Amino acid sequence: MDFGISPEQEQLAAAERTWLQRHDPIARVRATLDHAPVTVDPAAVEHAAQSGLLALLTEDMGGSHVDLAVLGEEHGRAASSLPLADAAVAAAVLDRLGVDVGDDELWGLTRTAGELGSPVPMAADLAGVLAVEHTGDAETAIVLRRPELVPMSTLDLTRSWSRPKLNDTGAQRIPLPTGTVAAVRDALAVHRAIDALGAAARLVDMTVEYAGQRHQFGVPIGSFQAVKHHCANMTLRVEAGRSVLWAAALALDTDGPERSRTASAAAAYAKAAATEVAGLALQVHGGIGFTWEHDLHLLLRRIKVDAAMDGTVTEHRAALVA
Numbered sequence: 001m002d003f004g005i006s007p008e009q010e011q012l013a014a015a016e017r018t019w020l021q022r023h024d025p026i027a028r029v030r031a032t033l034d035h036a037p038v039t040v041d042p043a044a045v046e047h048a049a050q051s052g053l054l055a056l057l058t059e060d061m062g063g064s065h066v067d068l069a070v071l072g073e074e075h076g077r078a079a080s081s082l083p084l085a086d087a088a089v090a091a092a093v094l095d096r097l098g099v100d101v102g103d104d105e106l107w108g109l110t111r112t113a114g115e116l117g118s119p120v121p122m123a124a125d126l127a128g129v130l131a132v133e134h135t136g137d138a139e140t141a142i143v144l145r146r147p148e149l150v151p152m153s154t155l156d157l158t159r160s161w162s163r164p165k166l167n168d169t170g171a172q173r174i175p176l177p178t179g180t181v182a183a184v185r186d187a188l189a190v191h192r193a194i195d196a197l198g199a200a201a202r203l204v205d206m207t208v209e210y211a212g213q214r215h216q217f218g219v220p221i222g223s224f225q226a227v228k229h230h231c232a233n234m235t236l237r238v239e240a241g242r243s244v245l246w247a248a249a250l251a252l253d254t255d256g257p258e259r260s261r262t263a264s265a266a267a268a269y270a271k272a273a274a275t276e277v278a279g280l281a282l283q284v285h286g287g288i289g290f291t292w293e294h295d296l297h298l299l300l301r302r303i304k305v306d307a308a309m310d311g312t313v314t315e316h317r318a319a320l321v322a
Helices: 005-022 025-032 042-050 067-077 084-097 181-211 225-254 259-290 294-309 313-321
Strands: 108-115 128-135 138-146 151-152 161-164 172-175
Touching: 005 181, 025 151, 042 084, 042 161, 067 084, 084 128, 084 138, 084 181, 108 161, 108 181, 128 181, 138 181, 172 225, 181 225, 181 259, 181 294, 225 259, 259 294
Parallel strands: 108 128
Antiparallel strands: 128 138, 138 172, 151 161
């Protein structure tokens, strides 16, 4: 497949990166890290709502998963607390079901697992969570407004994670078209991997910059062959991961018979690649990379948690074998 993003999508990504740089999410995390849980930036919600990003995948907006992918990479790069991909996919499903929600409301998505749903990022700040379940031959949506949550302790310091309780007797239950649960699963897997890739891409830039500034024996460490190899391998992993994830996002849009296999293959590769990039970044940075004050650990932690959510590398590889 010969595929690349369009000039319009490049402009979309550049505009979102500019906005995120002006409203630095990591600086916001740093301001409250030691005494309060991270919250979604209200300015980010307002920006996403006014820009139409929350409704990107609805029929009225007519956006694509590839559009969402380039945006999601920027939010991963910035370590944004706004769960943009989750909210956009949830909004699209709610729109197709005819459920009326506010234009500036954030909704999350979860797949059922007994009495608890799968982990949801920033669930405490959401207006609601849409649960999708597959029981027997039937698929059902459960609309949970402000559900009771079970908070999770994770490595991620840039986002909170919770599992919603699904035993709300007042929740609205709506039949889903066949195949919706699988489509949601595939979309979450791809976009979670895209978030990890964005964080990994930032680690590459940080590492290359550090290798050019840090001196040993009177020369930049970037002149050492081993460091050059590390930086080259990191760049290769990110570029290859980006390519397979773009292809997976396109598969989400075209909804062909190979969609699930493409999603799992891309998620497995990109999550493994991002994890490897994080490890190499830590090696090149050396001691300073282990310090609380350096941003490297925030991105590494985010990648590790992304890799654990919505299908691990092992689980996606097992799906391919099956």
